Amino acid sequence: MPQTPDFDEVIDRRGTHSVKWDGMAQAYGVSPQDGIAMWVADMDFRPPTCVQRAVEALAGHGVYGYWGDDAPYLEAIRWWMQARHGWAVERNWIFTTHGLVNGTAMCVDAFTQPGDGVVLMTPVYHAFARVINAAGRQVVECPLKLVDGRYEMDFAAWDAQMTGAERMLILCSPHNPGGRVWTAAELRATADFCKRHGLILVSDEIHHDLVMPGHAHHVMARACPDVADRLVMMTATTKTFNIAGAHTGNVIIPDPDLRARFAGRMAAMGISPNSFGLAMATAAYSPEGADWLDALIGYLDGNRRLFDAGIDAIPGLRSMGLEATYLAWVDFAGTGMAPGEFTARVEKGARIAANHGASFGLGGESFLRFNLATPRARVAEAVARLQAAFADLQ
Incomplete structure (x- = not known):
């Protein structure tokens, strides 16, 4: 029990x-x-406790060498996404970054150039703007509408803001700090906005497991399959299970061309995950x-x-x-x-x-x-x- x-x-x-x-x-x-x-x-x-046991097992062994077979870890991710979100993920879609702030930075690096605009629906998680600015890109703030104490998207106003210099939109879904669970219709409108303006769509869904009773999260990849050629998904165990110190996040890319571009930047940066983060995530994504x-x-x-x-x-x-x-x-x-x-x-x-x-x-x-x-x-x-x-x- x-x-x-x-x-x-x-x-x-x-x-x-x-x-x-x-x-x-x-x-x-x-x-x-x-x-x-x-x-x-x-x-x-x-x-x-399953996460604690995984950490104790590594510590008990006492040898902390290079991590090898990551198949159980990848299968745990695939199982969780299917079981909890109805989303079928292939193993070769998954990249592991040092958390999703790092994942965001890697997306900015892989898919934009210095001076490009990156669109944010503000107010939104402050680390997005921090990494965009640090990378020499331009933050394009598209303010959400506050309607009866609740945030709504305002695409008519945002369309008028676009200059053609924008290359990416980072969506926070569910929304931090407003706590909104975006509807399927809102996600489709977001996808259409990205198509109209030629934007890569990065959907940060780190809070997708933390949904209050009576609400249901919609995975962007499922809600808008027709936007797969420009979609980058980001998920993690870290918020869900309070293991943020593991700095382990997943960038999941269905499209092969986008995947190749991201893989190239990962290789160039020499990024690989740590064994404790993989063990904790594998244990967490379980019954x-x-x-x-x-x-x-x-x-x-x-x-x-x-x-x-x-x-x-x-x-x-x-x-x-x-x-x-x-x-x-x-x-x-x-x-x-x-x-x-x-x-x-x-x-x-x-x-x-x-x-x-x-x-x-x-x-x-x-x-x-x-x-x-x-x-x-x-x-x-x-x-x-x-x-x-x-x-x-x-």
Whole structure:
């Protein structure tokens, strides 16, 4: 019988080289001694025991040489994508990168040239813009429309923005930080937009397993098979199972021409995966990992409900309806406060480290992003602190 995960267990991550906990004082001025870390997108939970057993087996052997046969790893990916997402993936489509930020950077390197435009639907995961700029490409921000507290795509406006210098669009699906699960119709419209403007479509689906009850993720490769000649898929075990430190992600490319171009850049950069990451991913993509994930989603849904109820009770604050991810996107616009004021109340008053919305690009200025993947007692404490910090509005 699989062991029931104890997500309520409070694990002290301070002093463990955790960016999320040990880095928040420098980043936000919030002390880890009495602060709550709700910024970096990893979880405060242990991964499934099958992952821990895989790590212990490698450590127990005590010889850490070059990794050889990766067939079980590739088969685990194929099984998971078919079993959980109904997506048939061939082994030779799969490239393993050092996480999906590295995967994104490799796509930018392989499929664009310096000076080319790369389209982002903003606000969106901040690492995209970081790697685009670092590569000497141009970030083209296409702002999402905020309609009744929910993001929608705006292709009419975006068509007018295109200059012909754009070569790629990076889609975040499900969306981070807004938590949207894009509909099949929205994905088809995105594919059509890319075809109209001659764009390579990179679909980052790292959050595709973390979907709230009542919602269903649509794999771009299945929703839009007619865009396969320009499609690059990105997936990973790392967000799903809280093993981001393994830095293991997959770039999955059905089209042979795109695949050859990407393979050439991988070879030129000398990139190969590490054995611990492969072992952890192989263990995670299993029936035991699936049972753990189902329990996790139920727990995260409870955290979401608790957090949203508490935030929405504060006049002027609104937590965007979370359809996927464990990242709450809270709008402070209704307070009438400038970002500096509401951010100070959160960091200095509530002693919570949360991501600043402006770092996600156009449209994020009035928001903060809160990570809810932590024991429920800590979520409840965060809500209480935020209500106290904004008590004068109530």
